[in-house]
Amino acid sequence: EVQLKDSGGGLVQPGGSLRLSCAASGFTFSSYAMSWVRQAPGKGLEWVSSISGSGGTTYYAGSVKGRFTISRDNSKNTLYLQMNSLRAEDTAVYYCAKWPLVDYWGQGTLVTVSS
Amino acid sequence: EIVLTQSPGTLSLSPGERATLSCRASQSVNSSYLAWYQQKPGQAPRLLIYAASSRATGIPDRFSGSGSGTDFTLTISRLEPEDFAVYYCQQYGSSPPFGGGTKVEIK
Numbered sequence: 001e002v003q004l005k006d007s008g009g010g011l012v013q014p015g016g017s018l019r020l021s022c023a024a025s026g027f028t029f030s031s032y033a034m035s036w037v038r039q040a041p042g043k044g045l046e047w048v049s050s051i052s053g054s055g056g057t058t059y060y061a062g063s064v065k066g067r068f069t070i071s072r073d074n075s076k077n078t079l080y081l082q083m084n085s086l087r088a089e090d091t092a093v094y095y096c097a098k099w100p101l102v103d104y105w106g107q108g109t110l111v112t113v114s115s
Numbered sequence: 116e117i118v119l120t121q122s123p124g125t126l127s128l129s130p131g132e133r134a135t136l137s138c139r140a141s142q143s144v145n146s147s148y149l150a151w152y153q154q155k156p157g158q159a160p161r162l163l164i165y166a167a168s169s170r171a172t173g174i175p176d177r178f179s180g181s182g183s184g185t186d187f188t189l190t191i192s193r194l195e196p197e198d199f200a201v202y203y204c205q206q207y208g209s210s211p212p213f214g215g216g217t218k219v220e221i222k
Contacts, residue, residue, distance in 0.1 A: 100207035105159035
């Protein structure tokens, strides 16, 4: 059974940092690109960042470029998102997703940026 | 970039009625890379349709997708109570990938 388990969300002050993790199981993790997709309260889905199966290629939305870093550890079947210089507008539920056709999603982890 | 515009924003219908949701692209999209997702409150999205018209595993046949080029449609032939949700289209060949969503609500 394929599972993606997001974790690492929480309350952080503006300008702070947080690292999200996504533990994958049930499929050959290193064979698939992965992404983070977020959803602000009451809003639609917003793609944040993607990484190739090997980890050698990364992509970022303009809104997070230079502040967020996506990475993966294929030996641990885990995807990461390092989020720095957080802003109020980064407040959202963050989902990890098997990419680009998302047949599997994590359950989501809530990031709240507030003082 | 190719922008996906979904319409209407909200669709108010009764159970048993037919729902027709539109996803229009600003430029032609390879139909092999067009998907539809359903999202219910508090849940992650669920894949319904991929390659514009292929149903994902376990998806009932009342859901169907069609279209090509710049115009794509998701049709729910007869709404069941569990179908009231938000629906998103996605182009999984370029960025930004998602449309803004259509909410199907009970009339």
